[in-house]
Amino acid sequence: MLGKSLGISFVFLALLMAHHGEAEVARDNFVGTRGSQFVMNGRPFYFNGFNSYWLMYMASDSSTRDKVTDTFAQASKYGMNLARTWAFSDGGYRALQTSPGVYNDDMFKGLDFVVSEAKKHGIYLLLSLVNNWEGFGGKRQYVQWAKDEGHYLNNDDDFFTNPIVKEYYKNHIKAILTRINSITGVAYKDDPTIFGWELINEPRCQSDLSGKAIQDWVAEMSAYVKSIDTKHLVEVGMEGFYGESMPEKKQNNPGYEVGTDFIANNLVPHVDFTTIHLYPDQWVPGSNDEVQTEFVHKWIQTHIDDSKSVIGKPIMVTEFGKSSRSSGYNVEARDNYFSDIFDSVYRCARTGGPCGGALFWQVMAQGMGDWSDGYDVVLEQSPSTVGVISQQSREISSLNQIKFATSADY
Numbered sequence: 001m002l003g004k005s006l007g008i009s010f011v012f013l014a015l016l017m018a019h020h021g022e023a024e025v026a027r028d029n030f031v032g033t034r035g036s037q038f039v040m041n042g043r044p045f046y047f048n049g050f051n052s053y054w055l056m057y058m059a060s061d062s063s064t065r066d067k068v069t070d071t072f073a074q075a076s077k078y079g080m081n082l083a084r085t086w087a088f089s090d091g092g093y094r095a096l097q098t099s100p101g102v103y104n105d106d107m108f109k110g111l112d113f114v115v116s117e118a119k120k121h122g123i124y125l126l127l128s129l130v131n132n133w134e135g136f137g138g139k140r141q142y143v144q145w146a147k148d149e150g151h152y153l154n155n156d157d158d159f160f161t162n163p164i165v166k167e168y169y170k171n172h173i174k175a176i177l178t179r180i181n182s183i184t185g186v187a188y189k190d191d192p193t194i195f196g197w198e199l200i201n202e203p204r205c206q207s208d209l210s211g212k213a214i215q216d217w218v219a220e221m222s223a224y225v226k227s228i229d230t231k232h233l234v235e236v237g238m239e240g241f242y243g244e245s246m247p248e249k250k251q252n253n254p255g256y257e258v259g260t261d262f263i264a265n266n267l268v269p270h271v272d273f274t275t276i277h278l279y280p281d282q283w284v285p286g287s288n289d290e291v292q293t294e295f296v297h298k299w300i301q302t303h304i305d306d307s308k309s310v311i312g313k314p315i316m317v318t319e320f321g322k323s324s325r326s327s328g329y330n331v332e333a334r335d336n337y338f339s340d341i342f343d344s345v346y347r348c349a350r351t352g353g354p355c356g357g358a359l360f361w362q363v364m365a366q367g368m369g370d371w372s373d374g375y376d377v378v379l380e381q382s383p384s385t386v387g388v389i390s391q392q393s394r395e396i397s398s399l400n401q402i403k404f405a406t407s408a409d410y
Contacts, residue, residue, distance in 0.1 A: 029192040030231050031124065033272050036308045036315075036354035040400075046349050047124070047195075047357030048342075048389070048396040049082030050075060051319060052364070053136075054371060056086060057094065059117075060110025067365035068114060072121040074379045075363065078386055079393025082195060083118060084318055084359050087111060087127035087176050090137025091145070097137070100145050100168045103175060109182050115193055116183040124195035126318070126359075127188075128237060129173060132202045139200075142168050157207040157259075160217040170224055177228045189229035196233035197225055198318075202277065203237055205259030211243040214260050215268075222270035233272040235316075236265050240276035240303050246310075252302050254283035254295070262303065266311050273356070274307045276300070277319035278341065281326040289328070293340065300344045300355075308354040315354050317345060321361035321375035335388050342392040349399055357396065360389075 031040055038045045052071060058064040075083065089096040089107060096107040118125050131138035139159035146153055146164045159165050177189045177197075188194060199221050205213045222234050242249040243261025250257065266274040278299060280292035287295075300317065307315035320341055322334040341358055348355035364376035379386055 031192075031195050031233060033233065033314055036312055037352070038273070038314050038356040044352070044399070045356070046396045046399045047082040047316070047359075048393045049080045049084070049123070049357065049359045050377075051084045051359050051362040053084075053086045053362065054364075054368070055083070055114045056089065056096065056107060056111045058110075058365070059113040060094065060107045065110075065113060067368070069117050071363055071365050071379075072117050072123055075123060076121040078379065078390045079397055080389070081122060081393075081397075082124045082126060082357065082359060084126040084128065084198070085114065086131070086136060086201075088130050088136060088172070090130070090172075091141040092137060095137065097172060097175075100142075101171045101175070108179065112179075112181045112183050115181055115188070115191060119184070119191075119193040123193075125193060126195050126198060126235075127176070128198040128201045129176060130169060130200045132200055132204050132237075155207060157205045157213065160203075160205055160208075160213045166217075166220070169221070173221070173225055174228060177225070189231065192231075194232055196235060196272070197229070198235055198237040198275075199225070200237045202239050203258075203260055207259070209243075209257050209259050211245070211259060211261040211264065215264055218265050218271065219268050222268055226270045234270055235273050235275050235318075236260075236271055237318075238262060238265060238275050238277075239319075240299065249302075249306070252298065254280075263306065263310055266307075266313060271313070273314040273316060274303065274311060275316055275318040276303045278317065279319075279321070281323055289333075296337075296340065297344065300341070304348055304353060304355050313354070314356045316356050317341065317358035319361045320358065323374035325374035331382070331384060335384050338385065338388045338392075342388065342395075346392065346395050349396065358392075 028041055031038055031045060033039060055068050059068045091098065094107060096104055098104055115125060134140050140156045142159050142165045143153050143156050145168060146162060151164050153162055179188045181188065181191065199218065203214055218236055225234050238260055240262050241253050241258050241260050243257065243264065245261050245264035276299065278296060280295050284292055284295055304315055307313055322337045323329065338360060345355050345358045360377065361375050362377065364371060364378050366378055366380055377385055
């Protein structure tokens with residue numbers, strides 16, 4: 001244990017010294033970073049947006065494709081300028097990747113449509129490349145594919161360390177980044193509509209709480225993305241849990257660890273910005289509203305401070321929501337929760353801080369009741385919540401001095 005801790009500490013110190021010498025990451029019409037701020041064409045740039053993981057799935061079927069167009073149209077109407085969605089669907093029903101390196105082109109054309117429609121509506125995309133969880137395949141499917149080929153793996157966490165599985169994942173990275181959009185004719189790696197790449201949704205490795213497995217994986221995979229695409233930003237997909245590099249900060253975790261390290265993972269040179277998620281109803285269950293509100297404020301502020309002072313990179317709240325299935329839920333409580341988080345983001349942004357925006361979980365289109373997870377917001381049916389979102393969009397927009405790049409710009 002001591003050896004692992006010392007190893008993590010030496011790596012952490014090296015990363016901490018290295019990040020101070022990094023150059024600006026920004027290119028014309030692509031969102032970049034400068035220090036601890038997002039920038040567009042040299043000026044600070046901010047976001048207000050949403051999650052909709054289902055966009056590719058619906059876009060791949062002509063009978064449901066209009067849900068994607070309608071969602072982007074509604075989001076744009078209310079001033080949102082960034083959407084986070086899945087660029088994966090591994091194995092199972094209507095998969096994008098049916099087996100390692102084998103793709104369903106109908107699904108890929110669905111993702112092409114998502115990118116094309118986002119561009120039409122002035123919305124950037126943050127595309128996630130794999131799931132930690134079982135939904136749409138995830139790391140479990142990658143491990144199973146290796147087992148099906150006769151390789152011995154212990155558990156799903158071998159996703160982060162097994163060389164066969166890592167090659168499967170790298171092949172997927174390459175397939176996505178080099179995809180030529182069948183509608184626009186532009187390779188994904190060359191499309192400014194794409195804001196950035198997320199390595200994995202909510203990485204966790206309970207079998208290695210030292211953090212080494214995920215740390216090494218983040219370093220390897222972020223470097224691989226950059227070897228193909230130097231134009232787009234890269235983030236890990238983290239929830240924000242602290243680890244061994246600065247153990248005194250683990251007191252901020254909600255009582256447990258998950259094998260990630262907010263500080264060390266985000267100090268990796270090829271990682272461009274940090275992320276946090278926020279689910280106090282899940283993370284501190286049984287607590288009252290006051291306790292959960294206190295946790296939310298502390299979680300956001302602590303990570304803002306560390307992103308600026310320790311890591312030196314921007315931060316984004318890439319998931320937060322209020323479940324209709326949680327105790328005491330009502331729409332007013334959801335609106336107040338959204339307002340609290342939006343206020344924290346805006347206060348930071350307007351004073352030049354590192355927080356570049358927030359994406360709530362999640363927008364669902366009308367007629368998707370079977371897909372509901374309790375956190376869904378149907379914009380057409382949620383006037384008061386839309387009011388809160390629109391107000392944040394207006395305030396964020398007031399900080400931006402440039403508009404979304406159009407096709408004439410590239």
